[in-house]
Amino acid sequence: MRTFLVYLSVSICILLYLLVISVPYCITLMLPGRRCAHYMRLLTLYMGKAVIYIALRPFVRVQYSDLADGATAPGIYICNHRAATDAFLMAAFGIEAIQIVNGWPMKLPFFGFNARKCGYLDATQTPLESYPTIARDLIAQGVSIIAFPEGTRSGSTQMHPFHSGIFKLAMELKLPLYPCCIAGNEAFPDRSFKFHKTSRILVHRLPPVLPEDYANMPTAYVLKKHLHTLIAQETEKMDRELHP
Amino acid sequence: MTREILIEHINKVFVDKFELDPAILTPEKRIFEDLELDSLDIVDLVTGLQHTFGIPLRDNKELLQIRTLGDIYNLFEKIVQEHPELEEKLTKEQ
Numbered sequence: 284m285r286t287f288l289v290y291l292s293v294s295i296c297i298l299l300y301l302l303v304i305s306v307p308y309c310i311t312l313m314l315p316g317r318r319c320a321h322y323m324r325l326l327t328l329y330m331g332k333a334v335i336y337i338a339l340r341p342f343v344r345v346q347y348s349d350l351a352d353g354a355t356a357p358g359i360y361i362c363n364h365r366a367a368t369d370a371f372l373m374a375a376f377g378i379e380a381i382q383i384v385n386g387w388p389m390k391l392p393f394f395g396f397n398a399r400k401c402g403y404l405d406a407t408q409t410p411l412e413s414y415p416t417i418a419r420d421l422i423a424q425g426v427s428i429i430a431f432p433e434g435t436r437s438g439s440t441q442m443h444p445f446h447s448g449i450f451k452l453a454m455e456l457k458l459p460l461y462p463c464c465i466a467g468n469e470a471f472p473d474r475s476f477k478f479h480k481t482s483r484i485l486v487h488r489l490p491p492v493l494p495e496d497y498a499n500m501p502t503a504y505v506l507k508k509h510l511h512t513l514i515a516q517e518t519e520k521m522d523r524e525l526h527p
Numbered sequence: 528m529t530r531e532i533l534i535e536h537i538n539k540v541f542v543d544k545f546e547l548d549p550a551i552l553t554p555e556k557r558i559f560e561d562l563e564l565d566s567l568d569i570v571d572l573v574t575g576l577q578h579t580f581g582i583p584l585r586d587n588k589e590l591l592q593i594r595t596l597g598d599i600y601n602l603f604e605k606i607v608q609e610h611p612e613l614e615e616k617l618t619k620e621q
Contacts, residue, residue: 444563451567502571504545504564 289342289478296338300330312400317424320402324379324426327401331374339368342478343471347375347486351461354491357427358459359418359449361510363442363518364431365469367476368484372465373429375486380427383449385435402426406434414452422458429463432507438474440466440522445511450503457494460506462513464489466521485521489513533607534600536617540575541596554597562596580613582606 301308304326311322335345360380362369370382382398386407389395404417418428432445453460464487470479492513497506538552547562558564564572577584580603584590593599607613 444565446565447567448565501546502544502568504568504571508546508563 285342285480286472286476286478289339289472292341293334293338296333297330300333304329319400321379321424321426323397323400324381324402327397328374328377328379331371332377334371335368335374343467343481343484345372345375345484345486347488349488351488351490354459354461356459356491357422357425358461358491359453360427360429360461360463360488361445361449361514362429362431362463363437363465363514364433364435365437365439365465366471366473367436368468368471369431369436369465372468372484372486376463376488378427379425380429381421382429383431411448414448415455418452418456418458422456427461432510436474437469439469440518442511442515442518445507447503447507450506450510454497454500454503454506459491459493460497460510461491462489462510462517463487464514464517464521466518467525483525485525487517487521489517530600530604532617533603536579537576537596537599537603540572540579544571544575552596554595554600556596557594558596558599559594576603580606581616582610582613 307322308326311319311326313319314322339345357378360373360376360378362373370384370388373380373382381402381404383404383406384398386405389398389403389405389408402421404414409417421428428449430449432449433443434446435443437443450460452458465484467481467484471481471484472478492506492510497509500506500509538549541547541552541562542549545562545564545568551562556562558569573584573590576599587602589602589605593602607617
């Protein structure tokens with residue numbers, strides 16, 4: 284029953300949001316590529332906020348803490364990945380960003396269309412060698428990049444090992460990395476897309492790891508292990524706060 | 528050259544490139560699952576091994592078969608047997 288109600292609430296919220304923004308949405312779709320992507324990212328950001336703070340509010344409370352002292356420089360957001368709601372929870376950061384996603388979300392009706400218009404990157408289709416050019420261009424426009432280097436949802440409080448690709452990119456372009464932590468949504472929804480009872484979801488943005496902090500690290504492997512440790516330590520604390 | 532010296536050189540690459548604790552570098556460790564390297568990390572590993580041994584490895588098809596640290600030790604034991612000059616080089620650096 285809860286699962287049905289959550290989907291109903293999210294669907295109604297998105298429909299109402301689309302009704303309200305229908306005119307700017309249509310105008311945005313007619314804009315040339317880069318401007319279209321910019322406005323689509325903003326519209327998607329506010330849709331995400333509507334979903335997590337309004338549609339999900341009867342079921343769960345989302346609490347965001349910025350521990351990065353409001354740092355604004357665009358960079359790469361490295362997040363742990365427990366559940367499909369993570370994609371929406373990214374709206375809590377309130378930044379213009381694109382997400383690097385696995386193939387399947389790009390194929391979803393409506394969401395996949397929006398994601399393509401926003402310039403989201405499909406990790407299964409984007410050639411590795413094109414990432415530096417794309418990332419450099421996005422960062423120059425002030426757009427951050429959100430990555431889930433575990434590659435897939437863990438569905439638990441455990442974190443999978445990270446893949447190195449995004450860290451190689453950060454080292455090559457000397458970009459700040461923002462470690463981001465999400466806790467409380469490991470069963471919201473579970474890996475079968477069923478929503479289980481949960482009271483709070485916590486989202487934390489940690490202070491950035493700057494290029495000068497990792498300048499002496501020999502490889503992306505060392506950097507990914509460093510970020511993995513930072514996120515694991517914080518999510519452990521968050522899990523203890525949620526389940527004392 | 529003893530197998531121990533060879534292992535020492537290979538382990539040094541893992542320590543230098545990935546800052547791994549030498550104590551965990553045992554032959555049964557699986558490269559991907561236990562040491563958590565991925566395909567891009569393997570590029571760094573191959574670069575480090577090439578630098579240490581001074582031989583090109585990119586076209587070595589046997590490298591594609593490695594699964595454990597022990598596989599790497601065995602592969603390089605074979606490579607050193609095929610390139611006797613390596614033995615002198617590595618022993619000198621010891």
